[in-house]
Every structure is written in C-alpha cells, then in structure tokens.
Amino acid sequence: MDAVSMKSSDQRTRRSANFTPSLWKEYLLRLERQVSTYDFKKEEFCEQEREHERLKEVVRMMLTEPGVGSGPQTLDLIDIIERLGLFYHFECEIQALMLTSKLEHGDEYDDHDLHKVALRFRLLRQLGHYVSCDVFNKFKDQEGNFKESLVTDVRGLLGLFEAAHYRVHEEDILGEALNFTTSQLVSMLPNLDHFWTPRVKQALEVPIQKTLNRIGARRFISLYEEDTSHNAVLLKFAKLDFNILQRLHQKELLNEAKWWNSLNAAENFPFARDRLVECSFWTLGVYFEPKYSEARQSLAKVIAMVSIVDDIYDSYGFLDELLLFMDSIERWHISALDQLPSYMGQCYRALLNVYNEIEERLAKEGKSDLINYAISSVRTCYI
Known part of the structure; x- marks a missing residue:
C-alpha cells in the first residue's frame, strides 16, 4: 500500500488501548482563572519579591558571618536550608563550608554521635564529595553488628x-545500615511522639535521595513550622520562595497547555494519552530553578511528543506505517511528510516544530550547534 492510499483511506482495523480521558481539564481551567488574577496583584507580588530578596541576604549572612565553621550547628543549618528547597540560592556558600569540613576532617569524622556523622556523610555525598563509608564502622560491635545502644536513638x-x-x-556496610535502620524505624513508629512520627513516616515512604525537590520542600516546610525551635527567618523565606516558584511553574504549565491545544491533540491524536500535566511536572525533577524556565518548557513539549509517538508505536500504528515513520525520523526534513499517513504527518510536523523552536532559542545564545545532539538522540530512539 502506497502513502497516497493510506492518506485517503485505510480500512484496516486499528488497535485501541482505550486510555482514560485526561483528569486535568478542570484543573487547567481553574488554574487559568487563578493566573489571570495575578496581573491585579502585581504590587502585592512585587512586595513579596522585595521581601524575598531581603530575607535571602539575611540567610546568606547566616552562612558567611565570621565564626561560622564546619561544626554540627552549621551542618544542621545546611540540612534545613537544603530540605526547605533553598539550596540553589546558596550553592557557592554551602559548597565552601562543606569543602572546609572535608579538608579539616577528611573522611574520618571524630565524633561518636550517629546523627552528626550520618548528616555530614549525607551532605558531602549529596554535594558530590567522596567520603568513605568506613566512618560508620565505629557504630558496630565486635561481632560486626550495629550496636544495641543505637536502637533508641531515633534521630x-x-x-x-x-x-x-x-x-x-560494594559498600556493604551501607546496605546493612539500610536494613538495620529500616527494621528499627518501622518497629518503633507506633510508639513515637507527634514530633518524630511524621518525620519517620515520610522518610520510610520516600527518602530524601528519592524525593522531588518541590514535593520534599513543601512537606518539610510544614514539618519545620511545627518545630518549636524553628528559625522564623528561614521559615518565612522558604514559604515566600516556594510560592514565587510555584507561580512561575503554573505560568509555564499554562504556556505548555496553550501549545498542546494548538496541536488540536484531542482531534488529531485521539488514540494518544493526554499527559501534558505529567510531562510538565516531570521536568521539575530535572531542574526547577527559575533560570531554567525556557528549558523546562521545551523539555515538557519534547516529552509530550515522545508520549504521542510512544502510543503510535504501542497501540495505533501499523508496521508499514512505523517503518515509514522511522525513515522520516532519519531524514528529519519537512519533505518527509509526503510519505506519511495523515495522523503521522501531524505528529511529525509538530515534532519538527518543537525542535525548530529549540534551535531558534539556542541560536540566540550562540549555541545552535547543540540541537544536532538532541536530534541525534531522537534518531537513536526510533531507528
């Protein structure tokens, strides 16, 4: 069957995955109404941003004022800042403090407080510094088991x-530590007080290492607010920062939704899942910071297109059509539309447009050559 006949009529029975309709239509309508009110709150938001900048410098002083060292109090402060989702503001200052700690103490941290040793170890590894797991050997007994005295030390x-x-x-001691701590924390969870219960429960469900920054920050802000010893400046700054970023991310999602609607996806790709909100949220796991706003929106579009192509391959396209699509990806030129059935042509055109848009953006930064790497990756996926 040639391409022309496929475009005009294809009587073959196509498969259908019967995907459920999008759950996000009402949410996007509400969000659009909400964001439309932001113009009326410009003065309020400007005041928030001024206060945000003021508090940021106050927190910066906490990390740079004379006398700040690499001791336990500084590590606790860094941990709180990181868990509140504020690390990106103070990366240079925090890296300098942790490097000082590394240079002063090396791998061997001369302390028998498990919390302090574990916190320093985690922060160093989070920031890309190597530290030996042998620092935890001191917490084992002569038989090679973790000491019995640790079972009551919740922190x-x-x-x-x-x-x-x-x-x-091959870091066996950390594997043993994970098994040991998981067992102990699960067993003590029913008897913990109101302070430790939510902290332990959240950690067991989603450890820090597996937590998306924005979700982790939102959860920790609530926990930190309930801590009677919380720093009021840090808490206020964290709330302002979260809200400012959230407004930015909401605007990005609406921009992406306008693009999605411009594709007329419901009509042109009725067989495919509408995963735009998922794709947009996924990008926040890659980079959430304001400076990556344009990159996030481009990535969300790329992932959304990949999702459509995935559904074409998995449930809708016929083998002969898929072979034509693979050839079109290899050619990567608008002229390849002529050989594709109508629904595939719509997808192919949208895919090229997304990458053309990215190329134009990169050209403004003098980096247009980078688009070739991205296109090469697409070819690798589908050829």
Missing part, C-alpha cells in the same frame, strides 16, 4: 537511614 537512626541511600556499589 541517629533516621540520619543513618537517609545516609545509606547514597551508597554505591
């Missing part, structure tokens, strides 16, 4: 549990 066990998730291949 220490929780710290070791989080640290153990940063293990690499």
Whole structure:
C-alpha cells in the first residue's frame, strides 16, 4: 500500500488501548482563572519579591558571618536550608563550608554521635564529595553488628537511614545500615511522639535521595513550622520562595497547555494519552530553578511528543506505517511528510516544530550547534 492510499483511506482495523480521558481539564481551567488574577496583584507580588530578596541576604549572612565553621550547628543549618528547597540560592556558600569540613576532617569524622556523622556523610555525598563509608564502622560491635545502644536513638537512626541511600556499589556496610535502620524505624513508629512520627513516616515512604525537590520542600516546610525551635527567618523565606516558584511553574504549565491545544491533540491524536500535566511536572525533577524556565518548557513539549509517538508505536500504528515513520525520523526534513499517513504527518510536523523552536532559542545564545545532539538522540530512539 502506497502513502497516497493510506492518506485517503485505510480500512484496516486499528488497535485501541482505550486510555482514560485526561483528569486535568478542570484543573487547567481553574488554574487559568487563578493566573489571570495575578496581573491585579502585581504590587502585592512585587512586595513579596522585595521581601524575598531581603530575607535571602539575611540567610546568606547566616552562612558567611565570621565564626561560622564546619561544626554540627552549621551542618544542621545546611540540612534545613537544603530540605526547605533553598539550596540553589546558596550553592557557592554551602559548597565552601562543606569543602572546609572535608579538608579539616577528611573522611574520618571524630565524633561518636550517629546523627552528626550520618548528616555530614549525607551532605558531602549529596554535594558530590567522596567520603568513605568506613566512618560508620565505629557504630558496630565486635561481632560486626550495629550496636544495641543505637536502637533508641531515633534521630541517629533516621540520619543513618537517609545516609545509606547514597551508597554505591560494594559498600556493604551501607546496605546493612539500610536494613538495620529500616527494621528499627518501622518497629518503633507506633510508639513515637507527634514530633518524630511524621518525620519517620515520610522518610520510610520516600527518602530524601528519592524525593522531588518541590514535593520534599513543601512537606518539610510544614514539618519545620511545627518545630518549636524553628528559625522564623528561614521559615518565612522558604514559604515566600516556594510560592514565587510555584507561580512561575503554573505560568509555564499554562504556556505548555496553550501549545498542546494548538496541536488540536484531542482531534488529531485521539488514540494518544493526554499527559501534558505529567510531562510538565516531570521536568521539575530535572531542574526547577527559575533560570531554567525556557528549558523546562521545551523539555515538557519534547516529552509530550515522545508520549504521542510512544502510543503510535504501542497501540495505533501499523508496521508499514512505523517503518515509514522511522525513515522520516532519519531524514528529519519537512519533505518527509509526503510519505506519511495523515495522523503521522501531524505528529511529525509538530515534532519538527518543537525542535525548530529549540534551535531558534539556542541560536540566540550562540549555541545552535547543540540541537544536532538532541536530534541525534531522537534518531537513536526510533531507528
């Protein structure tokens, strides 16, 4: 069957995965109404951003004022800042403090407080510094088991549990630590007080190492607010920062939704899943910071197109059509539309347009050559 006959009529019975309709239509309508009110709140938002900048400098002073060292109090402060989702503001300052800690103490941290040792280990590994897992040998008995005295140290066990998730291949002691701490934390959970119960429960469900930054920050803000010893400046700054970023991410999602609607996806690709909101959220796991706003939106479009192509391959396209599509991907030129059936042509055109848009954006930065790497990756996936 030639391409022309496929475009005009194809009587073959196509498969259908019977995907459920999108659950996000009402949410997007509400979000659009909400974002439309932002113009009326410009003065309020500007005041929030000024306060945000002021508090940021106050927090920066906490990390740079004379006398700040690499001791336990500084590590606790860094941990709170990181878990509140504020690390990206102070990356240079925090890296300098952790490097100082590494240079002063090396791998061997001379402390027998499990919380302190585990926290330092985790923070160093999170920031890309190597530290030996042998620092935990001191917490084992002569038989090679973790000491019995640790089973009542909730804070220490929780710290070791989080640290153990940063293990690499052949670090057996961290595997043992994960099994030990998981067992102990699960067994003590029913008897913990109101302070530790939500902290342990959240950690067991989703450890720090596996938590998306925005979700982790939102959850920790609530926990930190309930902590009577919380720093009011840090808490206020974290709330402002979260809300400012959330507004940005909401605007990005609406921009992506406008693009999706411009594809007339419901009519042109009725066989495919509408996963735009999922794709948009997925990008926040790659980079959530404001400076990556344009990159996030481009990535969301790429993933959404990949999802459509995936559904074509998995449930809708015929083999002869898929072979034509593979050839079109190899050619990567608008002229390849002529050989594709109508629904595939719509998808192919949209895919090329997304990458053309990215190329134009890169050209403004003098980096247009980078698009070739992206296109090469697409070819690798579908050829």
